[in-house]
Amino acid sequence: MTLTAKKIALSEKYTELFYANQSKLDEDSSNLFNRMREIAFKRFEKAGIPGFKNENYKYTNLERVFGKNYRHVFEYEKVDVDLNEAFRCDVPQLDTHVVLLVNGWYYAKNQPLENLPKGVVVGSIKQIANEKPELVESYLNRQAGLSDDPMVALNTAFAQDGFFMYVPDHVVFERPVQVINIMRSEDPVFTTQRNLIVAGKNSQTKVVFCDHTMSDCEFLANNVTEVFVGDDAVVDVYTIQNQNNKANSVNSSFFKQGANSNLLTSVATLHGGLIRNNLKVEFAGEHAEANVYGISFTDKKQHVDNYTNIEHAQPNCLSNQVYKNVLDEDSVGAFTGRIHVVRDAQKTNAFQRNNNVLLTDSAQMNTKPQLIIDADDVKCSHGATIGQIDEDALFYLRARGIGEDDARMMLMNAFAHEVVQKIRIEPLRDRIDELVEKRLKGELAKCHSCDKN
Amino acid sequence: MFRQGAQNSELETTENMLTIKNLRVAVEGKEILKGINLEIKAGEVHAIMGPNGSGKSTLGNVLAGKEEYEVLDGEVIYEGEDLLERSAEDRARMGLFLGFQYPVEIPGVPMVNFIKTSVNEHRKYKGLEPLTAGEFLKLMREKKELVHLDSQLTNRSVNEGFSGGEKKKNEIFQMAMLEPKLAILDETDSGLDIDALKVVSDGVNALKDPSRSTIVITHYQRLLDYIVPDFVHVLYQGRIVKSAGKELALELEEKGYDWLKTENV
Numbered sequence: 084m085t086l087t088a089k090k091i092a093l094s095e096k097y098t099e100l101f102y103a104n105q106s107k108l109d110e111d112s113s114n115l116f117n118r119m120r121e122i123a124f125k126r127f128e129k130a131g132i133p134g135f136k137n138e139n140y141k142y143t144n145l146e147r148v149f150g151k152n153y154r155h156v157f158e159y160e161k162v163d164v165d166l167n168e169a170f171r172c173d174v175p176q177l178d179t180h181v182v183l184l185v186n187g188w189y190y191a192k193n194q195p196l197e198n199l200p201k202g203v204v205v206g207s208i209k210q211i212a213n214e215k216p217e218l219v220e221s222y223l224n225r226q227a228g229l230s231d232d233p234m235v236a237l238n239t240a241f242a243q244d245g246f247f248m249y250v251p252d253h254v255v256f257e258r259p260v261q262v263i264n265i266m267r268s269e270d271p272v273f274t275t276q277r278n279l280i281v282a283g284k285n286s287q288t289k290v291v292f293c294d295h296t297m298s299d300c301e302f303l304a305n306n307v308t309e310v311f312v313g314d315d316a317v318v319d320v321y322t323i324q325n326q327n328n329k330a331n332s333v334n335s336s337f338f339k340q341g342a343n344s345n346l347l348t349s350v351a352t353l354h355g356g357l358i359r360n361n362l363k364v365e366f367a368g369e370h371a372e373a374n375v376y377g378i379s380f381t382d383k384k385q386h387v388d389n390y391t392n393i394e395h396a397q398p399n400c401l402s403n404q405v406y407k408n409v410l411d412e413d414s415v416g417a418f419t420g421r422i423h424v425v426r427d428a429q430k431t432n433a434f435q436r437n438n439n440v441l442l443t444d445s446a447q448m449n450t451k452p453q454l455i456i457d458a459d460d461v462k463c464s465h466g467a468t469i470g471q472i473d474e475d476a477l478f479y480l481r482a483r484g485i486g487e488d489d490a491r492m493m494l495m496n497a498f499a500h501e502v503v504q505k506i507r508i509e510p511l512r513d514r515i516d517e518l519v520e521k522r523l524k525g526e527l528a529k530c531h532s533c534d535k536n
Numbered sequence: 537m538f539r540q541g542a543q544n545s546e547l548e549t550t551e552n553m554l555t556i557k558n559l560r561v562a563v564e565g566k567e568i569l570k571g572i573n574l575e576i577k578a579g580e581v582h583a584i585m586g587p588n589g590s591g592k593s594t595l596g597n598v599l600a601g602k603e604e605y606e607v608l609d610g611e612v613i614y615e616g617e618d619l620l621e622r623s624a625e626d627r628a629r630m631g632l633f634l635g636f637q638y639p640v641e642i643p644g645v646p647m648v649n650f651i652k653t654s655v656n657e658h659r660k661y662k663g664l665e666p667l668t669a670g671e672f673l674k675l676m677r678e679k680k681e682l683v684h685l686d687s688q689l690t691n692r693s694v695n696e697g698f699s700g701g702e703k704k705k706n707e708i709f710q711m712a713m714l715e716p717k718l719a720i721l722d723e724t725d726s727g728l729d730i731d732a733l734k735v736v737s738d739g740v741n742a743l744k745d746p747s748r749s750t751i752v753i754t755h756y757q758r759l760l761d762y763i764v765p766d767f768v769h770v771l772y773q774g775r776i777v778k779s780a781g782k783e784l785a786l787e788l789e790e791k792g793y794d795w796l797k798t799e800n801v
């Protein structure tokens with residue numbers, strides 16, 4: 084087959100899949116989702132699965148993973164998950180509310196969360212969209228729907244369930260919510276998860292997503308998360324990606340921030356196959372601050388691509404981005420950081436940095452800043468480095484009696500630490516430090532065995 | 537061939553702490569050290585002087601085990617062992633210490649972790665238990681006082697944002713923590729004010745005992761007023777072209793190196 088023929092075949096495959104299953108999709112979902120499907124699917128069809136020709140997916144060809152055959156989950160599947168095993172991923176010393184999602188669906192045996200602050204709602208987006216549509220309706224797809232990314236449209240077309248959280252105005256929700264996303268199947272499975280977090284005006288909340296696999300087969304996930312940060316709100320969203328190396332995923336996150344709001348979002352990628360993280364922040368009010376961080380460790384044939392897009396649509400906002408990658412063996416990394424400062428967004432501060440360490444000659448890193456600045460009174464900076472371990476630093480440590488392996492470890496930990504130390508939940512920071520160290524020592528083969536190894 | 541250092545016979549080699557024989561070293565294909573001979577006995581202080589680029593730091597780095605240097609010929613015996621066979625970390629654990637001319641900044645590696653790991657690696661090599669947190673902190677406090685190292689500096693990353701003088705003091709602080717048998721101090725005096733020079737010298741002298749030796753690489757006679765050498769060597773274009781007692785340093789201060797260049801080349 085020629086490339087174009089392949090592309091058409093791939094596109095037809097999804098067209099067939101959608102129309103053959105549309106009624107099934109509708110059956111086990113809320114009407115709020117169902118009414119978006121067809122329009123979204125048509126949008127997807129126009130572009131299809133992004134290949135190398137798509138400028139935004141230049142470094143990550145999705146055709147390969149999306150071209151394979153998967154089982155699709157169109158209704159809630161009864162699975163039994165050993166909660167003890169799943170909760171081993173729990174963060175010690177960190178008192179969290181824990182909820183579990185399996186293959187993108189809210190796990191039916193989740194215990195109802197107790198002692199939530201008044202008005203806080205946490206649960207299955209499908210269920211809440213049915214029972215309290217007023218909490219969901221004015222937010223669902225309001226950010227994601229503006230995206231021209233076909234993967235986001237594909238998610239909207241197929242989405243049925245996911246994680247939902249609502250924190251009313253002025254509520255300080257102290258206890259972090261930990262969302263454990265588990266992929267588990269005996270055969271390759273394709274999942275679509277749709278998450279929505281709404282933090283009201285002057286509220287505070289913290290969410291930790293942990294992506295794990297509990298079986299060794301191939302997965303493909305196409306996820307979308309929308310986060311609405313109200314005026315004066317403070318929101319933290321952390322993600323730990325630690326799946327088997329055959330688990331591929333596209334994760335698109337959208338943050339919309341009100342005036343004076345403060346966002347910190349950070350992703351740590353430890354294990355996984357092909358991972359593409361799209362992140363968009365849009366400032367919808369002045370004096371808002373977004374801190375966006377990422378750290379990844381890759382080896383073997385891992386492929387991690389972070390694509391960020393900060394939309395400075397309002398004056399006086401601040402964005403800070405630091406992304407770091409440590410690439411070993413034949414792994415491939417990419418970072419694209421787009422910053423757009425609109426004409427009237429004066430006094431914008433936008434900073435971006437991407438630092439990478441290549442541990443082998445065959446590891447590859449692609450990095451591309453993209454600054455579009457239409458205002459004149461702004462402070463913007465960007466910088467990218469691709470280098471090796473600092474040999475002088477290594478010698479300095481060894482010359483003090485520290486063994487070569489330990490010295491390398493210290494330097495890589497130090498490299499990662501700049502990102503890890505920004506985490507605003509101390510026990511989580513310690514936990515990630517520990518995971519990073521295990522990852523570097525090669526002791527973190529599978530997430531759920533983190534304690535076993 | 538010019539004979540350097542203590543006038544030992546070959547038979548006495550084993551009594552030396554360090555014996556360097558005909559050491560030839562290249563960097564990136566260029567020969568930098570062109571046959572160094574040097575013998576150092578326990579308790580001795582040797583000063584190495586010489587113009588910029590003559591190979592002084594190269595000698596220090598090769599002894600400490602920097603891998604980018606290619607040893608073309610010669611041997612180095614330290615405490616009866618073939619030093620060049622050992623890794624950099626083992627050399628350090630065996631009691632060899634290099635005070636760097638340009639200490640490296642290592643952002644993200646906290647000073648305390650670094651020193652603690654270093655001290656405990658040295659102890660492990662000797663078959664000793666790691667220090668307890670309390671013992672370690674006490675030792676660190678003692679040694680910081682010894683070299684008047686600002687207490688706050690150990691809360692930072694290794695050398696990060698340290699001033700030139702603070703970096704040098706930090707080298708001496710590490711030396712005091714590790715109590716090496718053979719310390720090679722590469723221009724530890726440059727960048728120090730008079731008070732700091734005194735403090736650093738006191739730090740070195742405090743460690744002085746008949747079982748320890750020191751090599752001081754310096755451009756200035758003034759350091760040698762505080763750390764009095766038994767021998768002064770002049771390194772020029774990769775060779776030791778003159779060795780004598782401490783009076784040589786004074787002579788160099790007065791006359792510069794030109795007279796040696798014409799004498800030997």
Ligand SMILES: Nc1ncnc2c1ncn2[C@@H]1O[C@H](COP(=O)(O)OP(=O)(O)OP(=O)(O)O)[C@@H](O)[C@H]1O
Binds near residue numbers: 563588589604
């Ligand atoms: N890593 C290296 N790569 C290339 N050349 C080097 C390297 N290290 C040293 N050299 C060269 O070797 C020569 C000797 O350098 P070295 O640093 O040993 O001199 P030095 O005597 O310590 O000088 P100074 O008094 O300026 O400190 C110089 O010409 C230097 O450029």
Ligand SMILES: [Mg+2]
Binds near residue numbers: 592594637722723
């Ligand atoms: Mg030098």
